[in-house]
Amino acid sequence: MPKKPTPPTKIEQTTAAGRDAMLSDVPDGELRKSDNTRMRILNAAAYVLSQEGYAGTKLADIARRADLRISTLYYYFASREELVVAVLLTGSTQVRKHTEAALAALAPGIAPIDRLAVAVESHLRYVLEISHYTEAAVRNAGQMPEHLRAEVEKEQARYGKIWQKLVDDAVMGKDYPSPNERRALRLLILGALNWTVEWWTPSRASVDEVVSAALKMTRRALGAR
């Protein structure tokens, strides 16, 4: 395992893979202490961001949750902003990868509307059940100061493209004739899914029920019988 030069301060997406490695029980053998700590910080930041939002996220909270002092954060990230961007980037990348994987696993001949349904379920479950990173990304996308948006939006555009194709392929007949309408449709659907983070809590309804409703809504909206 190659030693990184010195202070590991740089923005790199922390992939879901790396994160999972950390969450599993694999002994540290392959990881430097520093990787571990960096991950702990990112995890803590993702959680706080998902709960408190961009402006409410304080380094003190992140440090407390990571069981470190504030100044230690600066050993790994050059600034609060860099840390936030790293989380959001990770979050955006994670859903995308997760959904891409789900789609890749499908049989080749599957109907477009079914592909879209798979994406809906994958996205929704990831946001609600799995990743604070993605919840953070979803909730804070619009709350970030101008100069931080560029990077995050680029990643999100990538995901958006995938979805647009899913929607375009699934649209039947002559509904939603214009590209603008189909773009709107895609964003309305993703909005419906993303907005769940604002209202869903495990106590009132199961994820399954939400997924079920979302799937019906989408299938019908796209013209399935």
Place this chain on the structure above:
Amino acid sequence: MPKKPTPPTKIEQTTAAGRDAMLSDVPDGELRKSDNTRMRILNAAAYVLSQEGYAGTKLADIARRADLRISTLYYYFASREELVVAVLLTGSTQVRKHTEAALAALAPGIAPIDRLAVAVESHLRYVLEISHYTEAAVRNAGQMPEHLRAEVEKEQARYGKIWQKLVDDAVMGKDYPSPNERRALRLLILGALNWTVEWWTPSRASVDEVVSAALKMTRRALGAR
């Protein structure tokens, strides 16, 4: 210690009516100057909140936009929080009233799905075209500190009830059989509409196109052919 003569500081929703009054050409004679100023502050705050989000909203920005000094804000509102709550309450109340009015204007025998469609259009246009207050309310609902949510959520619950009835009435046949699913459906639809504030800009598509897509999506989702 009675300091301020008649401190007009009280949280009351500023209704759309009041607001419109202010925007119209009614001679000032009808209004105390203080009403005027209070309204200017609220308008400014609504705008800033809709753009910057809860945490990004600074009194300095509001004061600048209202062409006042910061300390003046305290003549009208006891605290930043009170001002914010006033805006969000106003925003929530405004859409509700607006949508209620639109529904009230309908012929009695109209089909439930059509009533829902009217609500969709009314809501969407209000958020996107008309009211910074409502945009502020929509975007910041989830970003507020715990102790401020109560009031705002109460108003929103009221609106939610109206919508739930619209959805329940419009659902056809045996789809969405459980109340939980129908609740999820309502929130998915409202989420789709509310999320538009995160992505819609006049430059890429007209409101009409978004409305059109939203109407189709809703009608189909609810089972209309």
Place this chain on the structure above:
Amino acid sequence: MPKKPTPPTKIEQTTAAGRDAMLSDVPDGELRKSDNTRMRILNAAAYVLSQEGYAGTKLADIARRADLRISTLYYYFASREELVVAVLLTGSTQVRKHTEAALAALAPGIAPIDRLAVAVESHLRYVLEISHYTEAAVRNAGQMPEHLRAEVEKEQARYGKIWQKLVDDAVMGKDYPSPNERRALRLLILGALNWTVEWWTPSRASVDEVVSAALKMTRRALGAR
């Protein structure tokens, strides 16, 4: 007296005149409280800068000396840097004005070497006896971060020009033939004078003795018999 708009945060040289006004016993009548406080801050900063140097100057020290809280400094200056620049600019401007005044008061026909001598004495006494501002400017000219030097150096260049003329006029015969040498001579003399702030203390020798030595040195260096 025209009211300044609002927060008086802007860099303007505080002229010796303004400062003297503040130091004298003239009742505040003509001055806003704000002018007074701004002056107190500048005075405090000048003192601290002259004693501690650029890097050693802490806002806490300045605030303490001005009998204010740190945050109050920000009501008058946008940043530590702006305050420092204001002091150095003031300091540079002060000596220049003081020396210009001394020169202006001379009889027209006076010999160039005598004009130079007047400048030497004026400069030296101002730095050692009168102005912390100028001492601050002298001691910190070279210690400032790159991006702050521009403004200060411009003012200093202005003073440098005056001195160069004094030196050029006073140089007799064929010594120091090249402009570069005369420039060096000017800077050596000013250096000798400025460096006094590093070693002079009232306890070891009187200002008069230093002035006397400096005058002799200069007169002889320039070729007077």
Place this chain on the structure above:
Amino acid sequence: MPKKPTPPTKIEQTTAAGRDAMLSDVPDGELRKSDNTRMRILNAAAYVLSQEGYAGTKLADIARRADLRISTLYYYFASREELVVAVLLTGSTQVRKHTEAALAALAPGIAPIDRLAVAVESHLRYVLEISHYTEAAVRNAGQMPEHLRAEVEKEQARYGKIWQKLVDDAVMGKDYPSPNERRALRLLILGALNWTVEWWTPSRASVDEVVSAALKMTRRALGAR
């Protein structure tokens, strides 16, 4: 608690000789690696101090320039302050030794004014051309916190004594009659020389020109011709 095997941490002036040894091609066999590294650190610190000043000098800069990690510096120096003091002492000692050597090389019967001239040239060239150590010492003499000055000032007093004798011997006749004036004269001259570090850059004038001006100024100031 004996931690470090042979912690070479001790304040000793690194003489010009030692430094030259390091710069020359003598095979490393003669030097412990640690000497080598210690020297690298000192050199780096001298450079940074000469450029940034006491307060602007960061261990990070020194480490970067020495191509080491910050923590390594602590293997050789107990603290930042100790390192700084070592540099300044070295710098002060270097000029003194250099000038002493130049004076020692003179013929015995040489005139006092010529001895002084030799010292002027030696000092000036050393500061401007040769040693960052001395430049550091010169520029930071007055910027150091109280508790660090003692050692440095002691060394500088030693050099001052030599200069005072040079000046006293060179003064002719009845000028500068009092010891205080002669002390002032010495410090004015040294000030003129030292201040050159604040303004001289190779691009505007050659060292020779500055030296020439300084020599003429000194000779004349002392009454030669």
Place this chain on the structure above:
DNA sequence: CATGAATGAGGCTTCATTCAT
């Protein structure tokens, strides 16, 4: 009514320093 002035609390960041390896 409105504001100028002042402040306290709290956040971000830098940096020298320590220590186990």
Place this chain on the structure above:
DNA sequence: AATGAATGAAGCCTCATTCAT
């Protein structure tokens, strides 16, 4: 002999808030 990791102290700065006028 050198370094990676972690930290405490201290500084700068922002911002909501107060209060006399």
